Amino acid sequence: MKHIRNFCIIAHIDHGKSTLADRLIQSCGGVSLREFHDQMLDSMDIERERGITIKSNTVTLDYRAPDGQDYLLNLIDTPGHVDFSHEVRRSLMASDGALIVVDASQGVEAQTVANLYLAMEYDLDLLPVINKIDLPAADVDRVREEIDSDLGLDPFAAIPVSAKTGVGIDDVLAGIVEHLPAPTGDPEAPLKALVFDAHFDKYRGVILQVRVMEGTLKPRDIIHFMHTDRDFKVDELGYNQLKLVPRKQLSAGEVGYIVAGVKSVQDIEIGDTITLANRPATEPIPGYQPARQVVFSSVYPMSTDEYQDLTKALDKLAINDAALTYEKDSSAALGFGFRCGFLGLLHLDVIQERLQREFDIGLVISAPSVKYQLTMTDGSTLEVDNPSYWPDPMKIQSAAEPYIKATILTPEAYVGPIMELCRDHRSESQTMNYLSAGRVEVVSEMPLGEVLFDFYGKLKMITRGYGSFDYVPIEYRTTDVVKVEILVNKEPIDALSYLVHREKARTRALHYCEQLAEAIPRHQFKIPIQGAIGGTIIARATIQPYRKDVTAKLYGGDVTRKNKLLEKQKKGKAKMKQFGSVNIPQKAFVSVLQAD
Ligand code: GTP
Numbered sequence: 001m002k003h004i005r006n007f008c009i010i011a012h013i014d015h016g017k018s019t020l021a022d023r024l025i026q027s028c029g030g031v032s033l034r035e036f037h038d039q040m041l042d043s044m045d046i047e048r049e050r051g052i053t054i055k056s057n058t059v060t061l062d063y064r065a066p067d068g069q070d071y072l073l074n075l076i077d078t079p080g081h082v083d084f085s086h087e088v089r090r091s092l093m094a095s096d097g098a099l100i101v102v103d104a105s106q107g108v109e110a111q112t113v114a115n116l117y118l119a120m121e122y123d124l125d126l127l128p129v130i131n132k133i134d135l136p137a138a139d140v141d142r143v144r145e146e147i148d149s150d151l152g153l154d155p156f157a158a159i160p161v162s163a164k165t166g167v168g169i170d171d172v173l174a175g176i177v178e179h180l181p182a183p184t185g186d187p188e189a190p191l192k193a194l195v196f197d198a199h200f201d202k203y204r205g206v207i208l209q210v211r212v213m214e215g216t217l218k219p220r221d222i223i224h225f226m227h228t229d230r231d232f233k234v235d236e237l238g239y240n241q242l243k244l245v246p247r248k249q250l251s252a253g254e255v256g257y258i259v260a261g262v263k264s265v266q267d268i269e270i271g272d273t274i275t276l277a278n279r280p281a282t283e284p285i286p287g288y289q290p291a292r293q294v295v296f297s298s299v300y301p302m303s304t305d306e307y308q309d310l311t312k313a314l315d316k317l318a319i320n321d322a323a324l325t326y327e328k329d330s331s332a333a334l335g336f337g338f339r340c341g342f343l344g345l346l347h348l349d350v351i352q353e354r355l356q357r358e359f360d361i362g363l364v365i366s367a368p369s370v371k372y373q374l375t376m377t378d379g380s381t382l383e384v385d386n387p388s389y390w391p392d393p394m395k396i397q398s399a400a401e402p403y404i405k406a407t408i409l410t411p412e413a414y415v416g417p418i419m420e421l422c423r424d425h426r427s428e429s430q431t432m433n434y435l436s437a438g439r440v441e442v443v444s445e446m447p448l449g450e451v452l453f454d455f456y457g458k459l460k461m462i463t464r465g466y467g468s469f470d471y472v473p474i475e476y477r478t479t480d481v482v483k484v485e486i487l488v489n490k491e492p493i494d495a496l497s498y499l500v501h502r503e504k505a506r507t508r509a510l511h512y513c514e515q516l517a518e519a520i521p522r523h524q525f526k527i528p529i530q531g532a533i534g535g536t537i538i539a540r541a542t543i544q545p546y547r548k549d550v551t552a553k554l555y556g557g558d559v560t561r562k563n564k565l566l567e568k569q570k571k572g573k574a575k576m577k578q579f580g581s582v583n584i585p586q587k588a589f590v591s592v593l594q595a596d
Contacts, residue, residue, distance in 0.1 A: 001253040002182045003069065006211065008076040008091045010119060011101035012109035012468065016131040019163040020101060020172075021059075021075060025242070027169050028061035028073065058197065058209050058255060060239040065177050073176060074255035076196070076211075090196040090271050092118055093287055094211035094255065097125040097180030099172070100151070104130050104138035104160070108150040110409040110468040113441070116151055122287075127179050128158035129172060134165050142436075149436040185252030190281040191215030193250075193274040195225075198265050200320040206262035207244070209255070210274065213285060216251035222277040223260060226284040228269050231277050232260035265322040291323040293341030294402060294448060294473065295348055295368045296385035298329050298495065299355070300337030302362030302590075307336050313359035314338060317351060324351060329386070331495040334364055334589065339386055342368075345452060364589045367498045370449040373400045373476050387497035390483040393534065400476040401447050401501075403428075408442040408459065410467040415440050417462045425450035426501065428477075445474065447501070453508075484509050484538070487530045488516065489582045495589060506531070509539035512592055517541040519588035527582055 011017040061073040078091040092098070098119050102108055119126060128147050130140055144155035159175050161168030197209035210217075217223070221234045236259045238246040250256045262268055270291070273284035301310045314326050325341035342348040348368060355361050371385040375398045384390055406427075410418055415432065419442070422430055427446040434440055451471070459467050484505050486496040496516075500508060509531025516529050524545055531539035 001184070003071045004074065004183055004253050005071060005097065005176050005180050006074045006076065006095050006183055006253075006255055007097040007099060007176060007180050008078045008095045009099045009101055010078055010088070010112070010115040011131075012103070012106070012111040015101050015103040015106065015109075015112075016163045017078075017101055020099070020129070020131060020161070021077060023163050023166060023169045024073075024075060024173065025059060025061060027166075027173060028063050058240050060241050060255065063173055063177070066174060071177055072254075073173075076255065087197070087270070088115060088118060089122075089287070089289065090194070092122040092124060093271075093285070094194055094196040094209075095122075095124060096183050097127065097176070099176070100126055100128045100153070101131050102128065102143055102147065102158075104132045104140055104143050105135045107139075107143050107439075108146040108409070108435075110407050110441075110470040113150060113409065114407060114470040114472070125180050126153060127172075127175050128153050128155075130158050130160045131163050133160045133167065134162040146436045146439075150439070150441075183253035185212070185214050187214075187216050187251040187253075189214040189252070190279050191217055191223075191274065191276045192281045192285055193217060194285050195268065195270055195272050195274060198262075198268060198270055198322070200265060204259050206259075206265055206268070208258045208260065208262065208268070208274075209240070210250070210258055211255045212250050212252050214252050214281065215276070216249050217258070217274075217276075218249045223258075223274045224277045224280060225268060226273045226275055226281075227288060228267075228272055230267070232262055235259045235261060264319045266318055268322070270322055291343060292473075293323070293325055293343060294370060295342045295344055295452065296339060296371065297342070297348060297368045298331065298337050298339050298366040298386070299326075299352075300331060300334040300364045300366075300495070302364060304335045306361050309359065309361050310338070310355070310363075313355050313361060314340075316359075317354060321351075323347065329388075331388075333493045333495045333584070337364075341385075345456075364495070365593060366495055367593055368452050369499055370402050370447075370452070372479075372481055372499065374398070384499075387483050387499050388494060390497075390499060393482070399479050399481045401449055401479040401481060403445055403474050403477050404448045404451070404471040405474050406444045406446055406451070406469060406471040408444070408467055408469050409435075410440055410442065410463050412438045412440050414463045414467060415442065418442055418459070418467065421455070421458055421462060422446060425455055426503070447477075447479070448473065449501070482533050485532050486512050486516070487528075487532060488520070488584060489527050490530075491582075492532075493584070496592065502533075505533060506538045510541075513539050513541035515592040516584075516588060517543050519591045520582065520584055522546050523582060 009017045057077045059075050063071045063073050076091045076094050078088050130143050133140055140160050144158055147153050147158050148155040159168055159171045161172055192214040193210040193212045195208050195210055198206050201207050219234050219236055222231055223234055224231050236246050237250050237256055238244055239256050244257055271288045275281040301307050318324050323343050326338040329339040330336045355363055369385050371383055374382040374396050377395050377397045408418055419430055422444045425446055427444040430442055430444045432440055432442055459469055480502045481499055482502050482505055483499055485492040513529045513531055520543055522543055526545050527543040529541045530537045
């Protein structure tokens with residue numbers, strides 16, 4: 001066991017985590033150069049294209065230290081983004097130490113700090129790495145200062161590297177062995193293994209990634225999942241060495257995979273503890289938190305005959321994504337679809353993109369919403385995320401919405417506008433901490449619902465891309481929320497309804513009305529587009545009719561005939577208004593809903 005190191009890499013997005021991981025793998029001879037391709041651990045196309053790590057992957061490396069000793073290094077990959085923080089937690093729980101990667105030209109960012117706090121929660125030993133020292137803009141001394149003042153870590157322990165050119169990689173490997181601790185645990189104790197990741201394989205079913213804390217696990221053992229209370233038989237287990245390499249056992253301190261006839265990741269919970277059915281541990285590993293969906297949205301196929309395809313696609317995605325929830329939903333305007341739950345906005349984005357790209361389904365996605373907690377006048381409670389199920393406001397006694405603690409790191413110059421942005425988004429408190437040279441940390445408590453709209457984009461704009469943002473959910477707080485309906489020609493269009501704080505209702509309604517007025521083609525009659533709370537109109541736009549000049553053909557002649565014709569046309573219009581239905585093109589929904 002003293003020759004094992006279990007560690008993960010944490011970093012702000014784009015600071016080079018995946019590139020560094022690839023380098024470490026390559027240096028340990030994990031693959032031949034010919035087999036080596038750029039982003040080894042990021043296996044999904046979208047990940048590669050957008051350069052973000054979504055599902056974690058793990059790999060066991062053979063490393064011979066300068067003193068000739070052989071080590072097994074288990075590199076536990078972590079997703080970088082806040083939306084996946086429960087996955088980050090899992091990876092941290094499976095590790096004994098972590099590399100903290102900081103970009104030498106960008107310095108410490110909000111995610112670096114947020115992830116550091118998490119790592120400290122799990123008592124990990126930390127080794128800072130300063131990456132991208134090959135860049136002309138690299139400023140290693142400044143970053144060392146930030147590592148000291150912003151992260152509170154020893155600046156002299158930081159290892160300067162270039163994951164791109166390979167400079168310093170050997171120092172990182174030596175540093176891991178020297179500064180990060182070996183695992184502990186008793187191979188004879190009752191089994192406790194943490195399931196920290198799982199993915200679906202077409203041929204083998206679900207492949208579980210585990211870290212054995214105590215005890216020993218062998219093929220043919222019957223394993224028991226302590227939280228989900230299910231049993232499976234182990235078919236095979238072993239090390240992840242870019243391919244699966246079977247072994248005779250996994251014991252305390254080791255990291256590896258298990259194949260055990262699990263059909264879908266929905267059947268298990270990541271973070272669960274595995275023990276042996278015939279010799280169970282008494283307590284699961286502490287710190288278990290199931291994935292929580294906090295953002296909800298309805299997803300409809302652009303054309304109704306794609307509904308079956310959408311169903312199949314979601315089933316397929318869910319096999320591999322335990323955090324995605326979906327249930328049938330329908331809209332008078334858009335037909336059948338699904339109400340989906342996501343971990344956050346990025347998760348929604350990723351799923352939407354995969355549906356469109358991998359499954360080639362055109363989609364209309366309703367405005368994302370948080371989940372509100374309602375206390376009704378009869379004393380009962382209700383949770384609602386879907387505007388369609390919003391109860392009669394007369395029956396609601398009080399409502400609460402989820403709040404977050406947001407951390408924004410920014411150059412000092414932008415603090416004023418950022419404070420204003422936060423206040424515009426109903427921030428309830430803002431505190432500032434001055435960090436190293438000209439950098440400020442703004443901590444703000446604000447509603448999660450407020451960052452779903454137009455927050456991140458504005459932040460990036462205000463700070464010219466220098467501001468970074470991260471958040472953790474904190475609690476539910478009382479709020480004044482209303483349901484806004486959008487009416488086209490007096491008919492409510494259900495798919496466009498949304499739940500929002502009363503203060504924000506009008507601005508958004510106006511925005512929707514104006515967008516719709518642009519996206520719906522003119523008809524022969526005037527179309528009012530309105531935003532309304534209950535019966536009260538709060539915003540309005542109008543689509544003017546075509547004016548067919550019916551009198552153009554009448555040259556001079558009888559005035560009464562001309563008037564008659566105009567009269568007839570007016571009636572015709574009234575009839576249309578009354579009975580005529582407005583033709584709203586699907587793309588109008590897309591343009592309105594995407595405008596957020
Ligand atoms: P996520 O997967 O989103 O968490 O990002 P990441 O932290 O894994 O970053 P990734 O490894 O994808 O690198 C981000 C970008 O930085 C890529 O374009 C890399 O090629 C580049 N990069 C990584 N390391 C270096 C380096 O040492 N020098 C230079 N010049 N570029 C680097």
